[in-house]
Amino acid sequence: MRVKHWQLILLLGLVGVASLMLLPMELLVDTELSPIALRALALIQPAILTCLAVLVGSLTAPKIGLQAPAIRAVVDGESPLPALKRQWLPALVVGVIGAAVLVLYQLGPGSSLTGSTGFDTPLLTRVLYGGITEEIMTRWGLVSLFAWLGWLMWRKPASLPPGIAAMAVGLAAALFAAGHLPTLYALESGADGALVMAVLLGNAIPGILFGMLFVRRGLEAAMMAHMATHLLAAVVLAVV
Numbered sequence: 001m002r003v004k005h006w007q008l009i010l011l012l013g014l015v016g017v018a019s020l021m022l023l024p025m026e027l028l029v030d031t032e033l034s035p036i037a038l039r040a041l042a043l044i045q046p047a048i049l050t051c052l053a054v055l056v057g058s059l060t061a062p063k064i065g066l067q068a069p070a071i072r073a074v075v076d077g078e079s080p081l082p083a084l085k086r087q088w089l090p091a092l093v094v095g096v097i098g099a100a101v102l103v104l105y106q107l108g109p110g111s112s113l114t115g116s117t118g119f120d121t122p123l124l125t126r127v128l129y130g131g132i133t134e135e136i137m138t139r140w141g142l143v144s145l146f147a148w149l150g151w152l153m154w155r156k157p158a159s160l161p162p163g164i165a166a167m168a169v170g171l172a173a174a175l176f177a178a179g180h181l182p183t184l185y186a187l188e189s190g191a192d193g194a195l196v197m198a199v200l201l202g203n204a205i206p207g208i209l210f211g212m213l214f215v216r217r218g219l220e221a222a223m224m225a226h227m228a229t230h231l232l233a234a235v236v237l238a239v240v
């Protein structure tokens with residue numbers, strides 16, 4: 001039985017969701033549930049959001065020329081290498097920029113958060129959930145949706161206008177950044193304005209870059225850049 005395009009994207013996204021089992025959620029919630037049960041419950045919402053993002057992206061992205069070319073090649077029984085060869089270098093460049101932003105945040109405003117709670121996101125979760133699942137939610141789901149809506153309002157031009165693509169990328173990046181605020185307040189209920197702004201900018205800037213990669217090179221490029229961001233930042237922070 002042939003695997004469908006959306007099924008492969010969903011599988012990748014759920015692998016990232018499963019990596020949330022590594023998060024020490026019990027440090028944030030006072031409950032009688034066992035750590036395993038609490039962590040399992042924490043998977044429900046992101047799993048639902050991943051399914052919705054895959055559905056939305058699969059319905060809208062093809063209509064406006066947004067793609068996941070390497071995944072498409074695998075589904076079609078072809079080699080993904082030609083697509084990946086066009087993606088890896090831009091993804092690496094963006095990953096370096098994203099890592100620089102993340103390192104500056106971790107050495108600055110974010111340095112106090114982990115120490116105050118003992119809560120830390122494992123690198124594997126950052127790479128799999130952040131690099132794969134968040135890209136499916138934010139780029140494949142939100143960017144595709146916003147771009148499709150703009151395309152409709154623009155009376156369905158033959159190709160996606162750059163202004164609409166930029167609007168979609170910016171809106172999705174803003175929501176991506178705002179989506180980190182609940183975690184911030186769970187870690188630091190008295191977070192001041194400077195810390196909130198640092199979290200917003202520290203996530204919005206890479207989010208815009210990932211979105212540009214998605215529009216220009218495909219979903220896998222955004223994934224690789226996001227994963228590289230966390231991997232490179234981890235290396236730098238380990239030696240600083």
